[in-house]
Amino acid sequence: MGKGYSEGMSHSSPFSYLDAAWLRRPATVIAPELLGCTLVRRFSDGTCYRGKIVETEAYEPNDPACHAYRRRTLRNEVMFGPSGASYVYLIYGVYHCLNVVTDQDGVPSAVLIRALDLDCVPPWIDEKQRVKPHRVAAGPGKLCRSLKIDRSLNGVSLTVNNPLWLEPRAERFQTDIDTGAIAIVQTTRIGLTQGVELPWRWYIADCPAVSKKG
DNA sequence: CTCACGATTGGA
DNA sequence: CCAATCGTGAGC
Numbered sequence: 001m002g003k004g005y006s007e008g009m010s011h012s013s014p015f016s017y018l019d020a021a022w023l024r025r026p027a028t029v030i031a032p033e034l035l036g037c038t039l040v041r042r043f044s045d046g047t048c049y050r051g052k053i054v055e056t057e058a059y060e061p062n063d064p065a066c067h068a069y070r071r072r073t074l075r076n077e078v079m080f081g082p083s084g085a086s087y088v089y090l091i092y093g094v095y096h097c098l099n100v101v102t103d104q105d106g107v108p109s110a111v112l113i114r115a116l117d118l119d120c121v122p123p124w125i126d127e128k129q130r131v132k133p134h135r136v137a138a139g140p141g142k143l144c145r146s147l148k149i150d151r152s153l154n155g156v157s158l159t160v161n162n163p164l165w166l167e168p169r170a171e172r173f174q175t176d177i178d179t180g181a182i183a184i185v186q187t188t189r190i191g192l193t194q195g196v197e198l199p200w201r202w203y204i205a206d207c208p209a210v211s212k213k214g
Numbered sequence: 215c216t217c218a219c220g221a222t223t224g225g226a
Numbered sequence: 227c228c229a230a231t232c233g234t235g236a237g238c
Contacts, residue, residue, distance in 0.1 A: 065221065073234075089221085090231095092230075
């Protein structure tokens, strides 16, 4: 079995990242493949925080739960654009959610990043959250809060040294997937009122950083 | 132009 | 179980 990540990476390590070509496929294909990959958050001072993606959901055209289901609007604009951009929106007037825009230009689709296993807890995280470090980014809203992701990052290109980008699976993680040492679970999405039956949520089994339910 | 509601979360 | 909190967009 091959690595599965040679395509779409602009260069070999250490500066490789998941580029627009790699992301130019259906969200339901990308979502499970993003598990084990790394989300990097880079601040203007150069500081970077990394988190392993442990839970994702796919949103596609003709999917009633997709923000772009009805029509193109100001908010969902970026979902209609080319792959490799971020789609960040405000939910319940309180939290932000981060998506990765996927598929061909003109095909509105995205993968929601629902949970991360952070490499370290950022200093601005309050004492209360620190008690359970691997729960700090367990959930799409918490994830954005932990990495200071808001709508100012909507539509940014996910390329190295930008505020956000994605890095491929570590070799060890891929091996563990191939041997079955690590299992991926597929189930229905969370918190929806439409498209509830579609099994488009994926997460790493037995991972403490995965958001509740399922 | 209005207003009901949401891909959530944490506290009662 | 329920409130917080506000941008969005469907419908009038």
